[in-house]
Amino acid sequence: MARSEGLPVPGSRAARPATEIDEVDLVPVRTYWQLVRKRFLQHRLATIALVLMLVLVTASIAVPLIGGDAWFKTSLTHGPKDPSSLAAPLGYDNLGINIFFRLMRGLQTSLTIGFFAVLIIAGLGTTVGSIAGYVGGWVDNVLMRIIDIVLSLPTFFLVLMFVAFMGQGNVFVIIFAIGLTGWTTAARLVRAEFLRLRESDFVQAAKALGASDRRIVIRHMIPSALAPVVVASTLGIADSVVTEAALSFLGFGLRTPEASLGNMLTNAQDYFYRQPLWIWYPGITLILLVLAASFLGDGLRDALDPRQRIEA
Amino acid sequence: MASYILRRLIQAIPIIIGISLISFLIVHLTPGSPVDKFRTPRVSPETINNLIRLYGLNESLPIQFGKWFSKFWTFPFDNTAWGYSFTDGLPVRDKIFARIPSTLWLTGMSLLVTVIVAIPIGILQAVRQYSWSDKIITTFSTIGYALPTFWLGLMLKQTFSVQLNLFPLFGQNSFGKQGDLLDLLWHLVLPVTTLAVIQVAGWSRYMRASMLEVLRQDYIRTARSKGLADRQVIFKHALRNALIPIVTLLGLTVPALLSGAAITETVFSWPGLGFLGVQAVTERDYPVVLATVMIGGVMVIIGNLLADVAYAVVDPRITY
Amino acid sequence: MTRNVDAGTLLEVRDLRTHFATADGLVKAVDGVSFSIRNGATLGVVGESGCGKSVTALSVMRLIERPGRIVSGTIRFGAQNLTEVSDDEMREIRGNSISMIFQEPMTSLNPVFTCGNQIAEAVSIHGGMSGGEARKRAIEMLAQVGIPDAKRRAEEYPHQLSGGMRQRVMIAMALSTNPELLIADEPTTALDVTIQAQILELMKALRERNRMSIMLITHDLGVIAEMADDVVVMYTGKVVEQSDVNTVYEHPHHPYTRGLLASIPRLGEKRDRLEVIKGVVPNPLNLPAGCLFQRRCPSAMPICDVAPPLQEVAPGHLSRCWLTPAGGPPSVGEDPGTQVALDAAVALSVE
Numbered sequence: 016m017a018r019s020e021g022l023p024v025p026g027s028r029a030a031r032p033a034t035e036i037d038e039v040d041l042v043p044v045r046t047y048w049q050l051v052r053k054r055f056l057q058h059r060l061a062t063i064a065l066v067l068m069l070v071l072v073t074a075s076i077a078v079p080l081i082g083g084d085a086w087f088k089t090s091l092t093h094g095p096k097d098p099s100s101l102a103a104p105l106g107y108d109n110l111g112i113n114i115f116f117r118l119m120r121g122l123q124t125s126l127t128i129g130f131f132a133v134l135i136i137a138g139l140g141t142t143v144g145s146i147a148g149y150v151g152g153w154v155d156n157v158l159m160r161i162i163d164i165v166l167s168l169p170t171f172f173l174v175l176m177f178v179a180f181m182g183q184g185n186v187f188v189i190i191f192a193i194g195l196t197g198w199t200t201a202a203r204l205v206r207a208e209f210l211r212l213r214e215s216d217f218v219q220a221a222k223a224l225g226a227s228d229r230r231i232v233i234r235h236m237i238p239s240a241l242a243p244v245v246v247a248s249t250l251g252i253a254d255s256v257v258t259e260a261a262l263s264f265l266g267f268g269l270r271t272p273e274a275s276l277g278n279m280l281t282n283a284q285d286y287f288y289r290q291p292l293w294i295w296y297p298g299i300t301l302i303l304l305v306l307a308a309s310f311l312g313d314g315l316r317d318a319l320d321p322r323q324r325i326e327a
Numbered sequence: 328m329a330s331y332i333l334r335r336l337i338q339a340i341p342i343i344i345g346i347s348l349i350s351f352l353i354v355h356l357t358p359g360s361p362v363d364k365f366r367t368p369r370v371s372p373e374t375i376n377n378l379i380r381l382y383g384l385n386e387s388l389p390i391q392f393g394k395w396f397s398k399f400w401t402f403p404f405d406n407t408a409w410g411y412s413f414t415d416g417l418p419v420r421d422k423i424f425a426r427i428p429s430t431l432w433l434t435g436m437s438l439l440v441t442v443i444v445a446i447p448i449g450i451l452q453a454v455r456q457y458s459w460s461d462k463i464i465t466t467f468s469t470i471g472y473a474l475p476t477f478w479l480g481l482m483l484k485q486t487f488s489v490q491l492n493l494f495p496l497f498g499q500n501s502f503g504k505q506g507d508l509l510d511l512l513w514h515l516v517l518p519v520t521t522l523a524v525i526q527v528a529g530w531s532r533y534m535r536a537s538m539l540e541v542l543r544q545d546y547i548r549t550a551r552s553k554g555l556a557d558r559q560v561i562f563k564h565a566l567r568n569a570l571i572p573i574v575t576l577l578g579l580t581v582p583a584l585l586s587g588a589a590i591t592e593t594v595f596s597w598p599g600l601g602f603l604g605v606q607a608v609t610e611r612d613y614p615v616v617l618a619t620v621m622i623g624g625v626m627v628i629i630g631n632l633l634a635d636v637a638y639a640v641v642d643p644r645i646t647y
Numbered sequence: 648m649t650r651n652v653d654a655g656t657l658l659e660v661r662d663l664r665t666h667f668a669t670a671d672g673l674v675k676a677v678d679g680v681s682f683s684i685r686n687g688a689t690l691g692v693v694g695e696s697g698c699g700k701s702v703t704a705l706s707v708m709r710l711i712e713r714p715g716r717i718v719s720g721t722i723r724f725g726a727q728n729l730t731e732v733s734d735d736e737m738r739e740i741r742g743n744s745i746s747m748i749f750q751e752p753m754t755s756l757n758p759v760f761t762c763g764n765q766i767a768e769a770v771s772i773h774g775g776m777s778g779g780e781a782r783k784r785a786i787e788m789l790a791q792v793g794i795p796d797a798k799r800r801a802e803e804y805p806h807q808l809s810g811g812m813r814q815r816v817m818i819a820m821a822l823s824t825n826p827e828l829l830i831a832d833e834p835t836t837a838l839d840v841t842i843q844a845q846i847l848e849l850m851k852a853l854r855e856r857n858r859m860s861i862m863l864i865t866h867d868l869g870v871i872a873e874m875a876d877d878v879v880v881m882y883t884g885k886v887v888e889q890s891d892v893n894t895v896y897e898h899p900h901h902p903y904t905r906g907l908l909a910s911i912p913r914l915g916e917k918r919d920r921l922e923v924i925k926g927v928v929p930n931p932l933n934l935p936a937g938c939l940f941q942r943r944c945p946s947a948m949p950i951c952d953v954a955p956p957l958q959e960v961a962p963g964h965l966s967r968c969w970l971t972p973a974g975g976p977p978s979v980g981e982d983p984g985t986q987v988a989l990d991a992a993v994a995l996s997v998e
Contacts, residue, residue: 164345169586169623172604173353176616179608180357257475261590264477265605280478287485294485298478305473545754551710552749553769553820554742567759643804644758 054318061314067307071300075126078119085113086120087272095290105296109286118296121274122304128190129255133248135194136255140201141244147202148209155206162199170196174258175267184270189262193255201247208240242319246312253308260301276301331647332636339628346624347399351392353620354613360384364413364611382410399621410614414607419614423600423622427585429499430599433592434584436515437522445527446573449534453542453569454561464531471528480521480594487517497596518595522588533576538569574641578634586623656723657860658707658828659683662998663720665699665706672932676702676715678884681998684828684877689854689861691875691892693868693907695928699884700864704830707862708747709737724828743773746821750833752813756805762789763801766820773824788819793849811842815849822853829854830862835870847873868911872896880904883929883939886957890964900966900974902944938969946970949982953989956996965997 056062079086090111099106105114147158177192178185212218218236256276262268263277271278276297283293362378379385383394395410402408402420409419452461488496494517500510541547542565550564580587589601596602600619607615639645665677677699684690692700705711707722709729722729724745729737749755757765766788767781776784782801789797792815805813814834821829831850835843847870854861863874871878871892878895880888880903888901899905906924926943929935935942937952944951950969957965960972969977979991 160341160345163342164349167342167346167624167627168349168620169582169589169627172586172589172620172623175589175605175608176353176620180353180611253473260475261477265590265593266609280481284481284485287489291485291490294478294482298475298482301475301478302470302473305475306469309469309473545749545751546757548710549749549755549817549820550757552708552741552747554738554740554772555768556738559772564757564760568757571759642759644806 051318055314058314058317060310061317064307064310064314067303068311071122071304071307072126075119075123078116079123082113082116082119085116086274087112087117095286108282108293114293114296117274117279118276118300121276121279121297122300124186124269124274125256125259125276125301125304126252128186128193128259129252131190132193132197132255133251135190136198136201136251137244137248139194139198140247141205141240143198144202144205144207145209145240148206148213151210158202159206162202165196166199168196171258171261175262175265178262178267183267184273186269189259189268193258197251197255201244201251204243204247205240208243209236212236212239242316245319246316249308249312249315253305253312256304257301260297328636328639328647331639332632335632335635339632342628343625344396347396347621348392350617350620350624351395354617355388355391395617399618409618412607412615413612414610414615419618422603422615423618426598426600426603429597430585430588430592430601432499432511432515433518433597433599434522434588437519437526438580438584440519440523441526441530442577444523445530446534446570448527448531450538450561450566450569452531452535453538456539468528468532471524472532474525476521476525476590477594479524480518480591483517483521484594499598518588518591518597521591521594530573530576534569534573537572538565541565541569544568571638571642574637575634578637579630581630581633582623582627585626586619655686656683657686657688657725658862659721659723660703660707661721661723663703663706663722664718665702665711665715666718667715669714674931675884675934676931677706679998680720680881680884680886682879682886682889684860684862686827687854687858687860688876689863689874691871691878692862692864692881693866693871693878694881695866697883697928697931698881700881701832703881704747704832704862704864707830708741708745710741710747739773742769742821742826743824744826745828745830746824746826747830747832748814748817748821748834751837752810752817753837755817756813758805761802761804762808762816766801766816766823769820770823784823785819788823789816791822791853792816792819793845794819810838811845814838814842814846818846818849818853822857822859825857826859828860828862830864832864833866834863836865836867843870850874868907880907883931883934885939885967886965887940887967888965889957890961894961894964898961898964900960900964900970900972901940901968902946902970903940906943906945938967946974948976950977950979950988953985953992956992957998958995959997 090107093103093107093111093113095107095109097103097107103113103115105118108114108117143158143162147155173196174192177195178188181192182188259268260275260277260280263270263275264280265277266281268277269275271282279297280294283290283297286293360379362375362382362384365378366375383391386394398405398408400408406418406420409423411417412419412422448464452464455461484496487493495514499514500507547560547565550560555564585600586604587601588597588599589605591597592599592602593605600622603615604619606612607619639647660683661681663677663680664675667674667676680699680703682690682692692703694700702711702715706717707729709717711717717730720730724740727736727740729740732740756762760768763782763785766785767778770776770784771778771781774781774784786797786801789800794800794812794815800808800812805816808816818834834850835846838846850861851874853859861874863871865871875892878888878890878892879886880895880901882903888895888899888904895904896908899908903924906922909922910924912918912921924943925945929939929942936954938944938947938955941947941951948969955967955969957967960966971977977991979987
């Protein structure tokens with residue numbers, strides 16, 4: 016009773032030949048980036064983290080712009096005893112500086128340092144890693160040894176030394192120090208990806224289909240290799256910010272009157288007895304930043320490469 | 328295995344040379360000369376020149392490096408192998424060796440606490456995945472991991488020491504109580520907690536992930552199909568496999584035993600190697616700085632080797 | 648296939664339903680499956696990937712984990728209903744009266760324990776044997792499954808053995824407790840063809856020796872022909888055809904079974920193209936109404952919009968299709984009103 020013609024008869028599903036595949040049968044096809052976005056948004060925490068991150072970044076840019084010099088302007092009329100007001104939601108510190116504006120300025124500094132340090136890390140790491148992974152051979156060997164050496168050195172201590180000897184309190188030195196000591200992980204990740212991709216089936220298949228090297232590298236290898244770098248960079252921002260804060264806290268990083276989350280904590284330490292809240296302001300800001308970056312990194316990792324996900 | 332270890336040690340030599348080079352260069356390429364701190368008006372130029380000759384600073388860099396490097400390794404026999412401290416003139420090696428036990432107490436205790444706490448937590452979380460306890464612990468873990476060491480140390484110190492007066496404020500022993508174990512432990516509580524909170528947060532996540540990965544495996548299904556009770560499946564079949572990466576992690580934590588607590592030590596004025604290092608940097612005590620960095624680097628190499636060896640011991644699939 | 652199989656029923660599954668509540672929706676992996684296995688007989692369960700055969704096996708063993716669960720149905724094993732026994736009782740049965748072997752010998756053995764250890768474990772938890780006795784039994788079993796130098800092999804780790812050897816170890820482990828029923832989930836799929844033949848021979852020898860029933864799950868019709876006494880054909884969670892192996896192979900009724908058999912190329916045959924079953928398996932999250940095979944069926948009729956019942960087309964031969972035993976449209980007509988068809992479905996159904 017089967018019809019051999021393809022014309023469907025209205026009202027008779029059975030008469031339609033089975034060579035047509037119904038939409039009902041298949042899951043709709045999406046591009047890679049659409050899938051990435053979908054997977055990311057499914058991760059509720061990561062989405063919240065993204066929003067939080069955006070809020071923090073925006074605040075760190077906007078508030079200092081609005082506040083102008085409020086972040087370092089000392090005052091004799093205002094002090095710690097002032098209750099919080101709209102103009103000074105967190106009150107004033109022992110020098111009469113508006114804490115909120117100083118906090119945001121500190122956040123801005125920290126984020127700037129973190130951002131540029133990560134830029135160095137990502138840039139240097141990707142360059143070295145891709146060369147090592149792509150060229151291979153003795154070049155790869157030498158580069159790997161260099162990475163091993165840098166990785167073996169105690170990182171924080173090295174940054175400390177660098178900053179202390181080359182220019183305490185100098186923002187550029189700090190950025191440079193953090194960047195120069197942190198690029199090795201990114202390099203390893205990129206190298207691993209390039210090595211893997213070079214031999215992967217889909218690259219071989221693309222070659223077999225006649226794709227040019229340039230097309231292969233740009234369209235196939237780079238997105239895959241970038242993914243771990245993006246994840247590492249996000250987490251790296253958190254790391255860099257904390258490192259800078261630690262440096263400032265210990266007195267090697269930014270010093271007053273410069274504002275840093277770290278040196279605000281140093282100040283807060285001295286006044287803890289009378290003003291216990293002062294420790295919490297920069298602390299919570301720092302923790303929120305780290306949490307946001309962590310979840311963002313996690314979400315990105317899951318979205319960009321679901322194979323790595325542990326929980327089904 | 329023995330040949331593998333030997334091979335690794337030989338491979339480590341260029342790395343050690345590299346570490347030494349970098350450490351040496353950072354110290355010697357800083358602007359100014361290492362003896363600058365001595366250039367006060369009261370010190371005569373001859374004294375400065377004598378110092379320069381004493382520390383061999385007038386010779387070319389490669390020669391300085393060669394001399395320093397070859398002397399460095401005689402430390403088991405010669406206590407001047409690492410030079411003399413710029414701060415107090417004592418032999419650097421003695422200063423450092425004196426501090427090692429303190430650091431080991433701190434990091435050793437926190438490692439112990441971490442292992443005892445994090446592993447059961449990780450197992451619990453994996454077995455009860457998605458349950459309330461899992462979610463609560465994960466929340467605490469995430470927050471704990473995000474806490475900066477110095478902030479946590481500061482908070483603990485201010486809250487429990489300053490305000491509540493429950494624990495001592497700084498140092499390793501109260502006055503006159505050297506060698507008193509109980510007193511030492513009392514002083515250890517806050518710094519160890521600082522380190523351990525963050526470490527436990529990290530390790531329990533690792534343990535949980537490892538356990539989850541193992542529980543998904545086919546051989547766990549086989550074990551269940553044999554009629555094994557849940558307890559046996561988890562603690563005999565799963566755990567044995569899940570602990571393998573943890574053992575590697577242990578090996579990788581070895582380097583941190585000596586150099587990983589610099590910040591905590593500074594916050595609590597704990598007389599360990601890290602604190603010494605930070606002080607040395609502040610005081611421009613280059614011989615001490617150099618020695619500290621070298622020790623850190625060598626420990627990393629040893630730690631990596633230990634991790635790989637431990638891995639082979641624990642996993643029968645690995646042979647070298 | 649004339650073997651000495653008695654008529655007593657060892658396992659009887661009635662209307663088993665196992666559903667999975669996934670994030671994307673409810674997947675009815677097993678939806679109303681019934682069959683029985685006689686003492687000493689081998690039941691072949693055949694079907695494409697995803698048709699629910701493995702889930703059926705795991706349901707019998709009660710090894711279904713979240714988000715899946717056995718929603719309804721009975722699994723009668725001896726005097727007990729396995730869907731209702733307690734966890735402790737089920738553990739007594741697992742690995743003891745009912746054993747299971749799996750598809751991937753590579754990953755189904757624990758890599759950190761020796762082979763002998765794993766076999767001995769199976770025996771000691773059920774048999775109450777001492778450590779030494781269990782070890783002896785393990786070596787015995789290894790020899791029985793044809794592993795040379797069994798004593799030495801018992802001390803080796805799974806990764807030191809080849810795939811075929813590992814599968815033998817799995818079989819040894821499963822059989823060490825003398826189970827009455829062995830469930831074999833694609834036991835030879837991951838192995839080379841030559842090793843496949845060896846394993847099948849081994850299984851035949853062991854089932855004779857131990858008077859054991861086997862539930863053999865596979866998508867390979869050749870293996871079924873070799874081993875099975877009875878056959879159950881599954882499609883998207885339901886049984887679509889069921890009979891003894893000769894009937895199914897020589898007189899297949901359901902269009903799906905016919906399609907499967909027709910797609911096997913035969914030696915000596917000259918063809919330009921292979922026969923295929925058109926279309927794809929329906930998305931389990933979006934199953935169509937009516938007969939699930941309708942869209943791919945060469946004999947589809949309008950009445951197939953109503954899900955056909957499992958009918959007896961011949962004594963002992965069931966088929967879930969509206970077609971009569973002769974292959975023509977049903978007595979209620981090709982295109983009856985829905986209610987008529989529904990009533991007929993209820994009347995004709997043997998479920």
